[in-house]
Amino acid sequence: MTISTAERDFFIEMGERIATLRKAHAVTQVQLAEALGVSQQTVQAYEVGRRRIPVSALPVVARLLAVPMDELFGTISNTVRGKRGPMSQLERSIERISELPKQKQRFVMEMLETVLAQANA
Template sequence: SGKTWSTLMAVLLQISSTTAMSITNEEREFFIALGERIARLRKEHGITQTQLAERLGVSQQTIQAYESGKRRIQVAALPELARLLSTTLEELFGQQQETTVRKRGPAPKWQQQLEAIDQLPKSQQKFVAQMLDALIAQATTKASSEGREILQ
């Protein structure tokens, strides 16, 4: 909800402005859980720590520290992190129920490929789309001719 979201952001802003020595156990647990979710989502998308680090403009060691909960993530980096992991900030913060049934959609491998295509420049996206159209047309033609052979 909006209230939960604004409260969470206020807490994060307060946390990010405090020193490392003053972190509470509750805050520590939050960052450990956040790091675990980041690691899980990163792995689900087939992204390495190094790749994620490059896309965020940080070191691989920083990503490792985020994932282990040893380092707090800058609040300003969270929206980009969520985008790179194809998730919402709410899910990243553990606010969304993960027990929801997955809607019919692309299989995980297809989803990864679609996301990779989405990262390409527009001209390359157009080329990939044209190649896919040609392959689908070829497969459809082959399938229909094989179907005719079976009927004869």
């Protein structure tokens, strides 16, 4: 069954979000694969959008990564942040970063990881 370009883009973006969240929570592809009952190669295929992750797997992913399912879909809005009042500088920066193209987001993440690694050294 063929899928539309929009559907393909959706699964690619979801896979990128899952990979980013997985890395942020220090979960390996192998650990995620074990939780889902699939191979590491299948998880890798989900993360790059080569395969569509089954809907039934999403609650397992969300639970393992300790995020709401909305976050996997990319539908978290500022009105659902859980606290009232204006956004912090950090939250505003994160929101601006999330609006960048994926390549620039990766660049920013690499810079942040480098700075955090140096701070913890």
